[in-house]
Amino acid sequence: MARKAPISSKKRKSLPKRAAGHAAPNAEVTVEPDFVWTRKDLLGLDELSPREIVCLLETAESFKEVSTRSIKKVPAMRGKVVGLLFFEDSTRTRMSFELAASRLSADSLLFTAKGSSVSKGETTMDTVRNIEAMGVDVFVMRHGQSGAPHMVARQVEASVVNAGDGSHEHPTQALLDIFTMRQRLGGIAGKKVAIVGDIAHSRVARSNILGLRKLGAEVVVVGPPTLVPNAITAMGCSISHCLDDVLGEVDAINMLRIQFERFGGGLFPSLREYHKLYGMDAERLKRCRRDVLIMHPGPINRGVEITTEVADGPNSCILQQVTNGLAIRMAVLYLVSQGRE
Amino acid sequence: MKKTLLQNGRVIDPANGVDAVCDVLLAGGEIAKVGTTNKTDARGAEVIDAGGKIVCPGLIDPHVHCREPGYEDKETIATAAAAATAGGFATICCMPNTNPPLDNDSAVHYVLQQSGKANLARVLPVGCISKGRDGKELAEMGLMLEAGAVAFTDDGNGVGDSMVMQRALQYSSMLGVPLMQHCQEPSLFGGSMNSGPVAVRLGLGGIASAGEEIMLRRDLELIERIGAAYHVQHVSTAGSVEMLRQAKADGLNVSAEATPHHLLLTDAACMGYDPNYKVNPPLRTAGDVEAVRQGVADGTLCCLATDHAPHTREEKELEFALAPFGIIGLEVAVGLYAKALIEAGYCDWPTLIERMTTGPAKVIHSPLGTLTVGRAADVTVINPKKKWTVKVDQFHSKGRNCPYNGMKLKGRPVMTIVGGEVKFRL
Numbered sequence: 001m002a003r004k005a006p007i008s009s010k011k012r013k014s015l016p017k018r019a020a021g022h023a024a025p026n027a028e029v030t031v032e033p034d035f036v037w038t039r040k041d042l043l044g045l046d047e048l049s050p051r052e053i054v055c056l057l058e059t060a061e062s063f064k065e066v067s068t069r070s071i072k073k074v075p076a077m078r079g080k081v082v083g084l085l086f087f088e089d090s091t092r093t094r095m096s097f098e099l100a101a102s103r104l105s106a107d108s109l110l111f112t113a114k115g116s117s118v119s120k121g122e123t124t125m126d127t128v129r130n131i132e133a134m135g136v137d138v139f140v141m142r143h144g145q146s147g148a149p150h151m152v153a154r155q156v157e158a159s160v161v162n163a164g165d166g167s168h169e170h171p172t173q174a175l176l177d178i179f180t181m182r183q184r185l186g187g188i189a190g191k192k193v194a195i196v197g198d199i200a201h202s203r204v205a206r207s208n209i210l211g212l213r214k215l216g217a218e219v220v221v222v223g224p225p226t227l228v229p230n231a232i233t234a235m236g237c238s239i240s241h242c243l244d245d246v247l248g249e250v251d252a253i254n255m256l257r258i259q260f261e262r263f264g265g266g267l268f269p270s271l272r273e274y275h276k277l278y279g280m281d282a283e284r285l286k287r288c289r290r291d292v293l294i295m296h297p298g299p300i301n302r303g304v305e306i307t308t309e310v311a312d313g314p315n316s317c318i319l320q321q322v323t324n325g326l327a328i329r330m331a332v333l334y335l336v337s338q339g340r341e
Numbered sequence: 342m343k344k345t346l347l348q349n350g351r352v353i354d355p356a357n358g359v360d361a362v363c364d365v366l367l368a369g370g371e372i373a374k375v376g377t378t379n380k381t382d383a384r385g386a387e388v389i390d391a392g393g394k395i396v397c398p399g400l401i402d403p404h405v406h407c408r409e410p411g412y413e414d415k416e417t418i419a420t421a422a423a424a425a426t427a428g429g430f431a432t433i434c435c436m437p438n439t440n441p442p443l444d445n446d447s448a449v450h451y452v453l454q455q456s457g458k459a460n461l462a463r464v465l466p467v468g469c470i471s472k473g474r475d476g477k478e479l480a481e482m483g484l485m486l487e488a489g490a491v492a493f494t495d496d497g498n499g500v501g502d503s504m505v506m507q508r509a510l511q512y513s514s515m516l517g518v519p520l521m522q523h524c525q526e527p528s529l530f531g532g533s534m535n536s537g538p539v540a541v542r543l544g545l546g547g548i549a550s551a552g553e554e555i556m557l558r559r560d561l562e563l564i565e566r567i568g569a570a571y572h573v574q575h576v577s578t579a580g581s582v583e584m585l586r587q588a589k590a591d592g593l594n595v596s597a598e599a600t601p602h603h604l605l606l607t608d609a610a611c612m613g614y615d616p617n618y619k620v621n622p623p624l625r626t627a628g629d630v631e632a633v634r635q636g637v638a639d640g641t642l643c644c645l646a647t648d649h650a651p652h653t654r655e656e657k658e659l660e661f662a663l664a665p666f667g668i669i670g671l672e673v674a675v676g677l678y679a680k681a682l683i684e685a686g687y688c689d690w691p692t693l694i695e696r697m698t699t700g701p702a703k704v705i706h707s708p709l710g711t712l713t714v715g716r717a718a719d720v721t722v723i724n725p726k727k728k729w730t731v732k733v734d735q736f737h738s739k740g741r742n743c744p745y746n747g748m749k750l751k752g753r754p755v756m757t758i759v760g761g762e763v764k765f766r767l
Binding site (some may be wrong): 165 | 536538541542543544545613614655658659660661662663
């Protein structure tokens, strides 16, 4: 509690200064037309300014239109090489980046840990240096270890985009979540968002908290104390252990997947109990605001964190999130490849 | 008979309460005279002008990883001993987490033999508490003691099983040797940095203070009943310092050490995921650093120890969570201690030197660490005003895992004499 106050007041102080011309605390962050993106890497939302986040969102807005053309391609990255380094499994993120690179006319190289030299004991750095030697301009990297893209970014010339590192950050997922919220809720500042589930192990949660707070939203994280570390409040969110308490007061609910692969179990008694306490079902949806947005980063464990009728119902924007992910990733690839020049 | 005369230094010998500008004469490998010397004393001696410098007993580091046998790519006894003398240490105690571990008398003999070959700093072996350091069966402490071990520890691991620890304390109390504990309850260990807001933000698993303090609390309960000598390695939390302060007030036979990194760095240093800041016990909070400094100043922590833990470059180039724990410290220790304790106003040079000489000597029941006439001629000369910049590439140690590279320090050993022989001269 004591931690929360100074952070939110600091927010109020810093936001209007960055968003020039806006004095009200809940004003949307805007970005001047002459704003220039300079970053070579996108490692997380932690280091981005509110204006940089909005710049990404607005660039994505302009790329969205490309997908509606009959020839869905622009020459923005013609001749560039995007190296997709998936040290950890992924479906959505990988395909989304692959398609984004292709829509920008870049060539892409796909690396997956399975069936590679990693299984022969090659280190991450050696793998990356070898692929860089083939002439890569942008690395998109998914890795099971927190901080792995930061390690790589320190040592390579190419741009590095974090496509999810351990339990740390997943910036493009949070950007597409925020993009979708902006689209459906009409703005971010002053909105209240609940993130429900395994906060302790979730990179999606961390990036969402950081991004949403920077754009002026309120965030409450929900789950049992074994999945929600108290120290998370230092990132500017509040904590609730009772989903039912927050249902009526939020504009969007982001349901996280229970990540069985990230911990050895034992953090909650059973899936049955978890579903009873924190699962989103039709009953709970009735107690939410009528137009509440139900989100999920996927892949869904149907019947655990979310029931099928909610996941496929009218409040859900799960597939819209995936669609928007493409525009976000096009924007990210385009901007970082500009940033290095 | 070889004679050396150190003239006009500020002689600080805490064991004898000496702090005066005078001379120290070494002859035949022993301390021959401390005070005013005459022409007869100087005859045939190498005369060294120590004006403006501190002349003190050879420094002792009770916690060093020499990595030999088994991990000679990280460090050897010879390279560790060279790093030691370059850092002003005449004596280092080496930890038994080698491969195979130092859990029997022949392993202890091997360390002493390698140390003799290197012929630099004295290397005193610390044996394992349990066979194979696995915390189950007692290692042959009696035989190791006979072979030359000075203390016992499973360093790297705390002894988790309370029955094993109870037996170890009972047994070591018979032998009159201290047990050194790496306080960390094994079932609470599972991360790569201090648990708290920084670990949460970085998405790294946390190592909570509770893991250190729970084991320390249990051990204090045991030694209160058994009465054995007990030493706490690398104290990292404010709670541990407070518990130790109380235990000392209660008259328990406890001693403890502090490392340079727990005196200088906080977990915020891990923000950039640089594995050079990954160490066990982890870097804690500013409040813990303050408590550890206070503990050293008031004597609750009676020793300074580097926990010099070299690793290869490729190991420390791994992802943060995959890289091994450890920071090297031998060659920078004096400058770092001066920065953390003297420059920050916690203590003066005599106290600092006490924590690096008589403090550790008492723990391991050693006659070293003093300038008493007739004792071994181990002497360190420190230039307290020397300003220098840490350059890891100039280290004698094989390790380069040093987060202080490029740091500007004040105060540096300029000469290390072991048994009357100059082993290092800057």
